[in-house]
Amino acid sequence: MDLLRRHGDHGHGHEEEEHGHGHGHQSEDSVRQHFLACLYWYVLAMVLIIGSVSRLISIFIAKQRIKRRDAGASSDTSISTVEKLVDAPKALVSRVFQLPVRSATLPIRKTIVVVAYTAFVAGLVTYKSIHHDANFHERIAFRAAWITATQTSLPFLLAVRVNPIGLLLGTSYERLNWFHRWASRVFFASATIHGGFFAWEWLAASFFWTEIKTVKMVLPGIGAWFILAWTVVSTLPFFRRMKYELFVVQHIISVVLLLVFLVLHVPDHHLFSIWCAVGVFAYDVVTRSANPIWRNLRLRVSVNPSLRYAYDASIQAVDAELTTMTIRKVGFKWKPGQHVLLWSPTFRWETPHPFTIVNIPDSEGKSQDVQLTIKTKTGLTRDLNDWARRTGLRGDNGSMRVMLTGPFGAVPNWKQYENVVLIAASTGGSFTTPVLEDLLSAQSPGCVRKINALFIVRRKAHAEPYLQRISRVLSRAKEMGISVNVQVAVTKGGGTVSDAVLRDDDANASRERLIEEPTRGPSVELERFSIDSGASSESGREEQLLKEEMDMDFDGAHASAIERTEGRPEIATFIRTAVGSVPGNVAVAVCGGDAIEKVVKMSVALMKRERARDGGVGDIYLHVERSDI
Template sequence: MSMSMGDMPMGSMSMGDGVPSLFDLQKMYWAVVGSAIGAAAVVNVLNRALAQHRLRDASLTPAKPKSLFFHAYATLTATVREVSYATIHPLSLGKFTFHFPPLGPVLIVLANLITVLVLCFYKLDTTDVWEWENVGYRTGFIAICQLPLIFLLAGRQNIIGFLADMSYASLNWFHRWVARTLWLTATIHMGFWFRDWARYDYISYQLHNDPLTKRGFAAWCILSFIVVTSIRPIRGLSYEVFVLQHLVTFVGFIVAVWMHAPDEVKIWVKIPIGLVVFDRVARYAWGAYTNLAVFHRKSNGNGNRVWTHSATFTPLPGNVTRVTINNPSFSWHAGQHVFFTCHSIVPLQSHPFTIASLPEDKKLEFFIRAENGGTRRFFRYASKNDKVLGAGEAALTARGRTVFVEGPYGTMRSLRQFDSVVLLAGGMGATFTIPLLRDIVLAWKTEIIGHTPSGSFRVRRLAATERIRFVWVIKSRGQLSVFEAQLQSIVADLNECRLAQPDFQKDLAISIYITCDEKLEPPTTPAPTLPPPAQGLVISRLAISDEKKASIEKDRASVTSISAESSSTSPPPAPVGKGCLPGGGCCCTTQIQDEDAVATCVCTCAGSAPALPEEIIPRTTATDEKAPVLADSPSSAASPTILSGRPYPRTIIRKVLEKAGGESAVVVCGPWGLSDDVRRSVVYLSDERAVHKGTGAQGIYLHVENFGL
């Protein structure tokens, strides 16, 4: 009678005809996995060396390859990128839209799947009933040896991420798909044993009487539940519930596998347990160092003798909460995030938030949109205790709340190494892109007016970037005030650069697309110009009133009334896509093919100003007198613009690439639709321009920051 996997030692036995032993097949699998990780590590080392080489290059085009080796590497990289970035259009079925991952990660997952299936069935005849036991044994051995990879891809303190310079958030996608491959392998393992037992009507007997079969079936059931609940629509229902049940089911799965597996393969269970312990110990140790005041006496200014950090919560328009932590106990890079916990407001929950500030600000700052669960409770607390809205309880907000942070996490290639950078954000995705923009501008400033401790000027290049294109898509003008301080910082740094170096040649262009507007206001007075020596720098101003409502509905914070100035001339109006908002205002979601030849979106909704277009304002910007934003400048090929509608990424990126003297970077953070559009645009333009294929067109690096879960 056939027996299950643990009834006799099989690992060292060959199945004849030159077939490797089960242990050898497991080693083969890890030889393939190790080779892939090693290749990623080599690419990481080359990219880091390339970045350092560009910053040491004293030529006018440091981001352009000059040696034969770097030319070959750039050509190979461009070819791989065209394939790996490619993705198909989303599929819409009724109210549901399905977005597909790019081809590169899909090919990696398929390579892993093919490797597993080849090792499972190599030289085995599945049509031969006498081979079914052998298939059952082998698939069991191949299934269990995949466990360490799943846990290597899951931890925040990630070894693969360190070697390959990949964020744990990016690796988590591979973690889910490797787990699904494991589920398929385990299903085949169970299926062939059931198929063998079915010849003797023995399945029911085994499930009721054989402890090993019971444990194996229990492990499969738990794994099936884990796989199903990890699907995006299900885990998105409640992230907190998903995390909790994921931890519980993981423990149950490991226990069931341990009891089912024979002693000769339990090493594959011990390794994942060790990885989990390592991840937790490393996280708790770093968390203790970061959050305990005893390690940071000099920086602890909150008066708390135990905990390092305290935070203030401020409500902003659009149901956004600004969280500020002064004098944090660690440093970080632009684009990174931390896990944030405040037990006094949201007990026993930890949420990842992008850091919207730079280390030079000497504060951690987060902008958190109120959705469900903990983020909404943060906003309610901030609104209740605001010094205007909450009146009597303002002292609580001023004093701050004790908070805990874990991190920072997240990694990407430094944008300072690229000749041209395009940053695109949708809504709160600007929390990721604005710090990246500020980081490059700060490097420009430091190169020009920065000093070493001895007082001499710096001579080392800090950024190879010559131009930046920043695009931000928002629903309402009120969202502009969220990043008021950041926009101030950018313009102040650029102003200092121009004052110190009148022939400053760096380019920065900013476009803000507004898709819906609840309140439209007429243009204000023309913008003044700055006096010398900052000649040529024109500042547009946005009138921002600080009107606060004494009473608010539910969780809405004070609304900042914003009006933007228009140019003395505007293009002739042309009716394009528009829609009415309840109570007045309108939406314009038509894609603007070219900002230089744009038509206004006429708003005819009830309640809006008669004959007043939903403004498309060329050569203008938005902020108040204290927060000027760069406008017209002789050294800039494009200038900030406020438009109604949605951007057309392909045209925006193409114009930047046409001026690039070296490799460019495109970064996008926002809804899936925007990310897909940008990804397809980069692939199309790379192919259209024949990058590194004899045309002289330079490479395009793309980074897509996932938005949401």
């Protein structure tokens, strides 16, 4: 039999390696397979280069915008040649491929990336390998083996916390996690093709058990496939969120076993790809360990030298749903909107949790304090809330030791936009508050002339940690020439909104989801007060003031106000009012969960289409902040 003749020798000698596989098969396209394996990384490198260049151009454009604005140029004239060259193809594409507004809620960009990557890998596997002859199954199996081994490093690179890909693209590790999971699924699919076509051939020739007994690399390969299958299943959202701590432990064990089995399975001539993956995994372990050690170990050199670990933190329970934490003298700086991973020896069995930092670094103080607002769910967040309430009943200050890792996260340069709109639900205010505070605390506002912020909370007390910080800097708005309006919508109370409006479904307890209900309660204004003493509280005056804020030029009057409402706000109306018809670049940022994201995406897509149709000047940029860990 031809199959028996081809598999007559099962060693791992040099002669077999020259043929392209440890099964002794003399591959007809071994040179082509090597070329395709290299092509895989050449294409990925080219994509990264294009992404990096695009990021550098965006940084350059942002700096030029701010520089021209500081020099006194208006928003509708301060458009550089580089901006025009970049915006022209974008406008052309948007006109040619004009999608329905409802498509804004769909993950179109992610879908395009996943489909393109999957098609690329499928093309590498099938290129000049589909010939229906006696070697058809074996040829596909060998090609899939090459391409699968070549892919091994990519899922590991995408999972690295100190991420070189994120550094090149200007993003952070948690925003690459979705592609890490999809790259792993494509990796599993190509591994299934590799093993499936071999198994089909062996079973058809009644050679399956003979192959397993005589070729040592087969059993480790089968073991690697089962581990891959388990990894793909266990990373589905349902299983990942069932018990996150257990997921993390089993995922690490699975990855280690996978690498061991791959080293035993892959022939010597292709082990380089596997050792690269092992190197990336080792790099991740070292960097993940080095950051918390560097952050949390402090050596005090004095008459009595001492070594301290962790930080002192005080926690207070606002109520059973919200906890605030202040971590003293962390000794590092961060950017507004970044997050840290927190772990406490008091609750040693809990894994580190990500929380967005509410405050901005103190530019004058030598030691920094980190403030967090934590939504109570399960696990660590529930433990912290229970601890804070117990210590509060005893009259203690709720102090404990905590360890931090980070900061992590990449955020835009908000100063390049004339109009900034910030929308947050529940503890999503942890993201928007430092952005607003930083814009009003900076020495120069850059291009920013108008800021509108919306906070949606269940209870009034839940907004206090944010309003306390915002109130400190609102007085600077007028002297900086910025119109600021802050609206707080309290959804619990008045009987118009269900108690279940806000709920956290994310692993990150500092970024919540807003669950929309079919019925919509009225928005009733409770109070509105102006920081400027000349503002009137009469309803007619308020309506006129709101109209003036909508229609005024950015360089006109500057009103800084906080508005409190009861009931669910009309988010689409808020965005439309905040954006208005004034020319200039607009940034809309949202942090609050699926339902509120859909409303914001629909509103922004509709306004972008209207602005393009009417020939408006400036673009509308949408930033969605959420945890994808």
